[in-house]
Amino acid sequence: MGSRISRAAIYDVLNAWQVPGVNATLVSLKAVKAIDVEEGTVTLHLQLLDAYQDRADAIREALAKAVGAIDGVERVGVQVEWERTPQADFKNLLTTVKKCFVIASGKGGVGKSTVSSNLAVAMAAQGYKVGLLDADIHGPSMGMMFGIKEGPDATPDGKIIPVEKFGLKLMSIAFLIDEDRPVVWRGPMLNKALTQFLGDVLWGDLDFLFIDLPPGTGDTQISLIQNAKVDGAVIVSTPQDVAFLDARKAIGLFNTVKVPIVGVVENMSSFICPGCRQETQIFGHGGVKAAAERMGLPFLGEIPIDLAIRQGGDEGTPLVAGHPDSPQTEVFMAMAARLAGK
Numbered sequence: 001m002g003s004r005i006s007r008a009a010i011y012d013v014l015n016a017w018q019v020p021g022v023n024a025t026l027v028s029l030k031a032v033k034a035i036d037v038e039e040g041t042v043t044l045h046l047q048l049l050d051a052y053q054d055r056a057d058a059i060r061e062a063l064a065k066a067v068g069a070i071d072g073v074e075r076v077g078v079q080v081e082w083e084r085t086p087q088a089d090f091k092n093l094l095t096t097v098k099k100c101f102v103i104a105s106g107k108g109g110v111g112k113s114t115v116s117s118n119l120a121v122a123m124a125a126q127g128y129k130v131g132l133l134d135a136d137i138h139g140p141s142m143g144m145m146f147g148i149k150e151g152p153d154a155t156p157d158g159k160i161i162p163v164e165k166f167g168l169k170l171m172s173i174a175f176l177i178d179e180d181r182p183v184v185w186r187g188p189m190l191n192k193a194l195t196q197f198l199g200d201v202l203w204g205d206l207d208f209l210f211i212d213l214p215p216g217t218g219d220t221q222i223s224l225i226q227n228a229k230v231d232g233a234v235i236v237s238t239p240q241d242v243a244f245l246d247a248r249k250a251i252g253l254f255n256t257v258k259v260p261i262v263g264v265v266e267n268m269s270s271f272i273c274p275g276c277r278q279e280t281q282i283f284g285h286g287g288v289k290a291a292a293e294r295m296g297l298p299f300l301g302e303i304p305i306d307l308a309i310r311q312g313g314d315e316g317t318p319l320v321a322g323h324p325d326s327p328q329t330e331v332f333m334a335m336a337a338r339l340a341g342k
């Protein structure tokens with residue numbers, strides 16, 4: 001006989017419930033495979049990436065409580081199937097890359113791509129062989145920031161040759177996307193496409209590969225981090241409290257997947273007037289540094305809001321390449337030197 005328990009109510013709970021330490025719900029992670037309702041017993045069948053295994057008990061307990069509070073529910077079972085991220089071919093291809101760093105942020109628009117591009121140019125200017133991959137599927141911006149108008153060449157066997165500019169090797173997920181027919185990628189399909197894409201790029205010998213991640217802390221980010229065998233993460237945040245709260249989620253994610261945080265950057269830390277060069281602290285200033293120090297994380301530096309940085313990004317020449325004498329270039333050069341020394 002049918003049960004009185006409302007499936008819609010269960011779904012509502014799952015839709016609202018945030019996975020601990022991650023800015024995502026089970027539904028947005030596509031983790032709910034089935035819901036069985038029999039008399040007063042609800043059994044949830046979940047599929048999760050093994051990166052969440054350390055939270056298995058917390059997830060089970062919290063779900064039992066939340067779903068158990070629904071009318072008519074007497075018992076809650078939670079069955080989890082752990083999914084491994086495929087790491088096959090990619091591992092071998094990255095043997096030509098000495099160190100791989102991801103640049104991450106808790107939310108969009110904090111200047112992650114701006115920091116990635118200038119840091120990568122600064123690193124190359126110091127004589128290292130550097131690659132930069134724009135994996136920000138939500139807003140790939142490398143084409144604009146580096147003034148790249150044409151896609152990369154491919155070898156006859158389908159491998160992709162990175163575009164070279166300002167002494168860097170560049171590749172963007174945007175090169176895969178047909179602008180007129182944007183692909184709506186979801187969960188596992190997206191992860192598979194990204195992994196395959198990553199594995200198909202011929203980077204050659206690199207000292208450093210930077211990956212500009214999509215903002216946030218969902219399973220796309222986890223899958224990329226695991227597949228790329230990342231050596232460290234750079235976290236970008238603006239000084240606003242809310243932005244740093246989001247950044248803390250990203251930091252939590254890297255702790256979970258055991259990737260060390262090699263640097264925290266405060267972007268847009270103050271405004272420098274292009275006319276008089278006077279500095280104004282629009283979003284407050286120094287909060288990210290203090291928080292990083294409290295958390296024992298290396299602080300890499302502060303970048304002010306600077307017109308030349310924005311213009312460089314829009315015009316296709318990152319500040320470090322176009323204004324080698326700017327004080328902000330010095331900041332990026334110092335950050336690069338610190339990262340290289342790690």
Ligand SMILES: Nc1ncnc2c1ncn2[C@@H]1O[C@H](COP(=O)(O)OP(=O)(O)OP(=O)(O)O)[C@@H](O)[C@H]1O
Binds near residue numbers: 108110136304
């Ligand atoms: N320090 C800065 N001074 C002036 N403009 C900046 C600075 N940092 C970023 N910007 C500008 O802010 C906008 C957003 O920056 P950017 O694209 O780097 O952010 P993002 O975090 O990568 O965003 P998303 O990941 O959502 O695409 C860009 O127009 C960029 O030029």
